[in-house]
Amino acid sequence: MNEMIARWPERNPRLFLAVAALFWFGLYEALIPVSEALVAALPVDRNSHLGGALQFFFYDTPKVLMLLTGIVFLMGMINSHFTPERTRAMLAGRSEGTANVMAATLGVFTPFCSCSAVPLFIGFVQAGVPLGVTFSFLISAPMVNEVALTLLLGLFGWKVALLYLSLGLFIAIVAGWVIGRLKMEAYLEDWVRDMPKIQATAGDTSMPLYERINAGFSSVREIVGKVWPYILAGIAIGAGIHGYVPEDFMASFMGKEAWWSVPLAVLIGIPMYTNAAGIIPIVQALLAKGAALGTVLAFMMSVIALSLPEMVILRKVLKVRLIATFIGVVAVGILIVGYVFNSAL
Amino acid sequence: MKDIKVLGTGCAKCKSTVAIIEQVASAKGVPVTLEKIEDMQQIVSYGVMSTPSVVIDGKVVHSGGIPSRDKVEEWLSA
Numbered sequence: 319m320n321e322m323i324a325r326w327p328e329r330n331p332r333l334f335l336a337v338a339a340l341f342w343f344g345l346y347e348a349l350i351p352v353s354e355a356l357v358a359a360l361p362v363d364r365n366s367h368l369g370g371a372l373q374f375f376f377y378d379t380p381k382v383l384m385l386l387t388g389i390v391f392l393m394g395m396i397n398s399h400f401t402p403e404r405t406r407a408m409l410a411g412r413s414e415g416t417a418n419v420m421a422a423t424l425g426v427f428t429p430f431c432s433c434s435a436v437p438l439f440i441g442f443v444q445a446g447v448p449l450g451v452t453f454s455f456l457i458s459a460p461m462v463n464e465v466a467l468t469l470l471l472g473l474f475g476w477k478v479a480l481l482y483l484s485l486g487l488f489i490a491i492v493a494g495w496v497i498g499r500l501k502m503e504a505y506l507e508d509w510v511r512d513m514p515k516i517q518a519t520a521g522d523t524s525m526p527l528y529e530r531i532n533a534g535f536s537s538v539r540e541i542v543g544k545v546w547p548y549i550l551a552g553i554a555i556g557a558g559i560h561g562y563v564p565e566d567f568m569a570s571f572m573g574k575e576a577w578w579s580v581p582l583a584v585l586i587g588i589p590m591y592t593n594a595a596g597i598i599p600i601v602q603a604l605l606a607k608g609a610a611l612g613t614v615l616a617f618m619m620s621v622i623a624l625s626l627p628e629m630v631i632l633r634k635v636l637k638v639r640l641i642a643t644f645i646g647v648v649a650v651g652i653l654i655v656g657y658v659f660n661s662a663l
Numbered sequence: 664m665k666d667i668k669v670l671g672t673g674c675a676k677c678k679s680t681v682a683i684i685e686q687v688a689s690a691k692g693v694p695v696t697l698e699k700i701e702d703m704q705q706i707v708s709y710g711v712m713s714t715p716s717v718v719i720d721g722k723v724v725h726s727g728g729i730p731s732r733d734k735v736e737e738w739l740s741a
Contacts, residue, residue, distance in 0.1 A: 434712070437713060441712035
């Protein structure tokens with residue numbers, strides 16, 4: 319019996335996907351009634367601070383975890399089409415401009431872990447991908463990823479998620495283009511510049527559907543398995559703020575009127591290192607209490623895109639001046655996004 | 664005797680990769696030399712773009728992520 323279930327995706331992958339999707343939607347629809355019932359069953363008043371916080375916690379936790387599982391699974395399947403080798407082959411030999419747009423877009427779909435930043439960087443440069451295009455990819459890959467987008471979707475709705483996606487891509491494209499214009503090839507470490515040039519080949523990425531399903535499951539195990547404690551902690555803190563911190567508490571120092579709050583948010587974000595999962599639930603609570611959306615997004619992008627540990631890793635291939643330029647250009651992009659949001663919304 | 668190298672800069676995934684190869688090798692009783700390569704210049708000299716990667720007898724057999732147990736068993740029985 320177990321053997322049969324284990325072999326199911328292999329024998330009939332399409333049916334398996336359809337049943338899994340139905341099951342997922344059914345479960346998702348049941349979430350609100352179940353969380354209401356759970357809180358009603360507890361000996362607390364639904365309208366009290368504690369009741370509000372508990373409802374938020376019991377509803378948002380399973381909702382976000384389910385969204386995350388579903389989307390990470392799908393992205394795992396899609397990711398299996400976009401190996402770094404294939405991405406590189408698509409970018410090599412293209413002129414800048416278009417290639418910056420492509421690199422930033424591919425950054426969303428190509429699996430990326432910051433510990434691979436250096437081999438990836440070298441692999442791109444070796445195959446003749448222009449420096450600015452490589453940076454477009456390196457900026458977009460960690461910042462615009464499925465975990466960040468899912469959490470935004472689950473907690474803020476699709477408009478904010480879409481906004482984050484387009485602005486993240488925008489920063490990656492423009493910052494990469496600017497770095498390309500600055501002609502900073504001389505600031506690669508010498509051993510990187512002296513590496514032999516190679517021909518980019520895509521390699522074979524074809525595989526049967528059931529193997530892609532397996533790839534989906536393994537990325538769920540890997541990603542959801544890693545980030546769920548952060549999400550739980552984040553939502554717990556968020557729930558606390560939700561129930562207890564007075565309305566508009568944040569408005570005074572993270573609101574629209576405080577112009578200095580955007581650069582401050584970016585500065586604070588640089589040394590902070592956490593993944594999207596850890597930061598977003600807290601961000602949600604800040605927003606709910608009157609912090610301005612632009613300031614909060616700027617903070618979030620800075621935490622994710624400009625992390626000190628990644629700079630330390632990149633220092634092995636880039637000279638200080640190029641790293642400083644990279645930080646500077648991206649920080650300016652984030653600042654602009656923050657101000658535009660605060661004035662437009 | 665298989666000569667296995669795990670390429671990686673020391674992230675958690677690289678450690679798990681070394682651990683699973685050790686486990687499978689000792690479970691199957693296959694003699695191996697297992698070496699972890701953390702030096703960036705050496706890693707890129709194999710031409711890999713994502714870590715952890717696994718090199719067996721000088722050939723890159725796997726790249727980007729922890730290999731599945733099935734895969735490791737396949738390498739070691741070949």
